[in-house]
Amino acid sequence: MNSSIFSYNCMITSMTESATIKSLLAIEALGLTVAAGSKGLDGPVLWAHSCELSDPWTWLGPNELLMTVGLGIPKRAAEQVSFIQSLASAGLAGLAIGEGLLSPPISQKMLDAADALDFPIVMIPHRIPFVAVSRTVAAANSSTQTQQILTLNRLYRILVEQSDDASTFLSRLEGVFNVRMAVSDAHTGAPILHGSLDTEKHDGGDGVRAWSVPSTHPAVLHISEGSAFMLDAFTALHLRHAIAVAVDRVIVARLGRINRGTQIMASVLMGQPIRMVDNTTAIELGMETADWLALAMPTCDDNLQLVLAQAGIAQLSALSDGNVLAVVNADDVKAACGLLLGSAQRIGVSAPFRDLHGIAAACKSAQWALGSIREGQRGVAYHADVELSLLPRSAAEARNIVTRVLGSIHMENDDDSVLLATLRCYLENDRNWTTTSEALGIHRQTLGYRLKRIETETGRSLKSTRDLSELWIACSATAYL
Numbered sequence: 001m002n003s004s005i006f007s008y009n010c011m012i013t014s015m016t017e018s019a020t021i022k023s024l025l026a027i028e029a030l031g032l033t034v035a036a037g038s039k040g041l042d043g044p045v046l047w048a049h050s051c052e053l054s055d056p057w058t059w060l061g062p063n064e065l066l067m068t069v070g071l072g073i074p075k076r077a078a079e080q081v082s083f084i085q086s087l088a089s090a091g092l093a094g095l096a097i098g099e100g101l102l103s104p105p106i107s108q109k110m111l112d113a114a115d116a117l118d119f120p121i122v123m124i125p126h127r128i129p130f131v132a133v134s135r136t137v138a139a140a141n142s143s144t145q146t147q148q149i150l151t152l153n154r155l156y157r158i159l160v161e162q163s164d165d166a167s168t169f170l171s172r173l174e175g176v177f178n179v180r181m182a183v184s185d186a187h188t189g190a191p192i193l194h195g196s197l198d199t200e201k202h203d204g205g206d207g208v209r210a211w212s213v214p215s216t217h218p219a220v221l222h223i224s225e226g227s228a229f230m231l232d233a234f235t236a237l238h239l240r241h242a243i244a245v246a247v248d249r250v251i252v253a254r255l256g257r258i259n260r261g262t263q264i265m266a267s268v269l270m271g272q273p274i275r276m277v278d279n280t281t282a283i284e285l286g287m288e289t290a291d292w293l294a295l296a297m298p299t300c301d302d303n304l305q306l307v308l309a310q311a312g313i314a315q316l317s318a319l320s321d322g323n324v325l326a327v328v329n330a331d332d333v334k335a336a337c338g339l340l341l342g343s344a345q346r347i348g349v350s351a352p353f354r355d356l357h358g359i360a361a362a363c364k365s366a367q368w369a370l371g372s373i374r375e376g377q378r379g380v381a382y383h384a385d386v387e388l389s390l391l392p393r394s395a396a397e398a399r400n401i402v403t404r405v406l407g408s409i410h411m412e413n414d415d416d417s418v419l420l421a422t423l424r425c426y427l428e429n430d431r432n433w434t435t436t437s438e439a440l441g442i443h444r445q446t447l448g449y450r451l452k453r454i455e456t457e458t459g460r461s462l463k464s465t466r467d468l469s470e471l472w473i474a475c476s477a478t479a480y481l
Contacts, residue, residue, distance in 0.1 A: 019045040019140035021065075021094050021120045030133060031125040036111040037094065040118035045093040048137040050130050055086075061236065062091030062209075065137065067130045070103020080110035084119060091209070094120035096133065101126065151176060152238050159242045166250050170195035173239070179223050183243060186218035190310035190339070192247055197222055211236060215244035217251045254309040258317065261285055262305075265318035265325065268359040286314025291330035291352035294359065295337070296323050296366035297344035304340055311339055316359070323370070325363045337380045346373045349382045371476055398477040405474035409457045419457065422450045424475050431462070 022041040025032050034041070046063045052071040053059065060066055066087065074080050087095060095114075097103050106121075114121045124133065154176050158169070170181050170193045183193035197208070213219040221243055297304065304324045305317045313336050317326040324344070328336050330352055337347050348370025350362040369383040402410050409419040422440060426447075429435040437444050451462055460467035 019137045021045060021122060023140065024133065024136060025122070027136065030136065031128055032096070032122045032133075035097075035106070035121040035123055036114035037118055037120035038115075040094070040120045043093050043120075045137050046141060048096070048130075048134045057086050057090035057092065060090070060092055061234070063093045065093045065096055065133070067096045067098070067124065067133060068103070069098045069101040073097070073103055073106075075104045077107035077109040080107050081113040084110055084113045084117065084121075088114075088117040088119040092119075094122060096122050096124050098124050098130070099126050152235065155238060155242055159245060166193055166246055169193055169246050173243075177235075177239070181224075182222045183213065183247060184220050184222065185310050186212070186220050188307055188310060188339075190307065192217075192219055192250055192310060193243070197224055211240055213240055213244050213247055215247040215251075217247060219244075219247045251306075254306065257285055258305050258309055258315070261316040262318050264356070265316045265327065265359065268356060269318065269320060269325075269363065271360070285316070287316060287327070287329060291354060292327050292358075292362070293330055293333050293352055294350040294362035294366040295326045295328065295333075295340070296348040296350075296363065296370040297340060298322065298346060298370075299324055304344060307339055307343070308336055311335065313339075320363070321367075323367060325366065327359055327362070341378070341380065345378045346370055347380045348373070349380060351383050401477045402474050405458065405460070405470050406478075407458055409454060410478065419450060419454055420475070420478070422447070423454050423471060426451065426462075427468070427472050427475060431468075 020042055024030060024045070025034065025041065044063050045065045048065040048067055049060055050067040050069075051059055052068055054072045054074075056066050056068070056072060074083055084095070097106070111121065113119075124130070155173065158172050158176070170183065174181055174195055180197040181193075181195035182191065182197035183195070184191050208222055208224045211221040211223065213221050221240060299319065299322055305315065305326065308315050308317070308326065308328070313328055313332045315326045315328050315336075317324065319325070326336070333349060337349070341347060348366040348368065350365035350369065353359075353362050365383045369381040372381050373379055406420065409423070422436075425439050426436045429439060433444055433447060437447050440447070442450075455462055458471065460471060462468060462471075
């Protein structure tokens with residue numbers, strides 16, 4: 001190999017900062033020439049790597065120079081434009097193409113796209129091996145790599161020192177990497193770790209990049225890098241894993257608070273005595289001693305309890321009768337409904353109350369308000385605002401309706417509970433015998449026998465509109481008992 005090829009070594013000592021495309025062009029021995037993107041020559045080059053795959057942006061990271069003989073470059077002009085756009089979107093430092101090798105003809109549209117994006121395209125002479133460019137970049141960045149190691153050391157020191165309070169974790173990392181960050185839930189977008197980027201829109205625009213976090217709970221790291229050049233693929237990998245540990249800590253703590261609240265709710269709903277410690281625990285969980293309200297909503301695939309926790313809304317919550325029941329501070333009700341409505345579709349809200357003893361009645365009140373919203377409709381119903389509702393306003397009123405209309409079929413023995421379940425199913429399926437039989441898993445003849453018994457026990461005819469109305473109201477009122 002001609003020794004003049006490597007005469008650039010004597011010039012490296014004058015490069016005191018990270019390599020750039022411009023600094024590489026200044027080394028005459030390399031013989032690089034600019035084909036396009038001349039306005040982007042000042043960007044840092046952390047590494048130079050060859051790749052001949054059709055999607056090199058998957059394998060190279062920000063501020064890394066792609067070197068290629070041209071095998072991965074598309075032949076068609078439109079595809080070449082898309083190729084350049086993908087490289088620029090991935091934050092690569094530029095594209096270096098070996099002259100006279102295997103590259104297809106470079107279209108003017110590809111060069112114009114590079115100019116528009118300020119994405120450098122340079123040509124490497126046939127006589128210059130790619131390793132010469134790589135070594136030049138490595139030598140120029142030796143001091144930067146040392147700084148990178150020191151930065152990673154600071155990263156892991158912060159992680160080790162982090163306490164259960166993660167409120168300052170991102171802000172400390174922002175100081176290390178000179179970037180702005182936010183970490184949000186991958187499904188809901190709710191913040192998990194707070195950084196200076198939390199109050200801004202981080203949808204991938206304005207220089208903000210999104211990185212998946214390899215945490216147990218799906219999360220996304222948003223970074224506004226600005227002029228920072230330390231976040232190459234290697235550094236970002238370490239950062240993402242450190243943040244994953246912090247995310248898991250936060251999620252475990254939030255789930256722990258949810259479970260403590262669930263225990264309180266379960267004991268209250270089961271009618272167990274309420275100890276003073278429960279009130280103290282509620283306050284520790286953020287349930288202030290002001291007005292509370294209960295929410296009731298149908299269960300769905302989303303973890304509605306965690307959605308509230310991610311938004312910093314204190315709660316006592318539990319699953320009951322196919323619904324999610326949550327008690328929140330009155331000041332948080334509107335925010336909670338706004339967060340949950342997209343998933344739950346229907347939400348019932350109780351009247352305010354101030355003591356744990358009122359949870360059971362409030363939850364029934366919320367379920368009753370929920371029942372006023374028809375299936376397929378979307379909205380929030382407040383118990384006090386449900387107008388022209390046939391629902392009872394108290395448990396005593398509901399008990400009176402049930403006893404007067406349903407009579408013995410609302411008793412606790414198994415036979416009577418079967419009749420009540422049959423009546424509910426029959427009415428919910430608009431008195432369709434076939435649908436009801438299939439839903440109950442019984443023969444139509446069995447259904448007919450049960451319906452006759454219901455008429456006998458209640459003294460009401462299933463062919464009478466008035467009687468059917470009373471039976472429907474009574475069945476609905478059982479949820480309030």
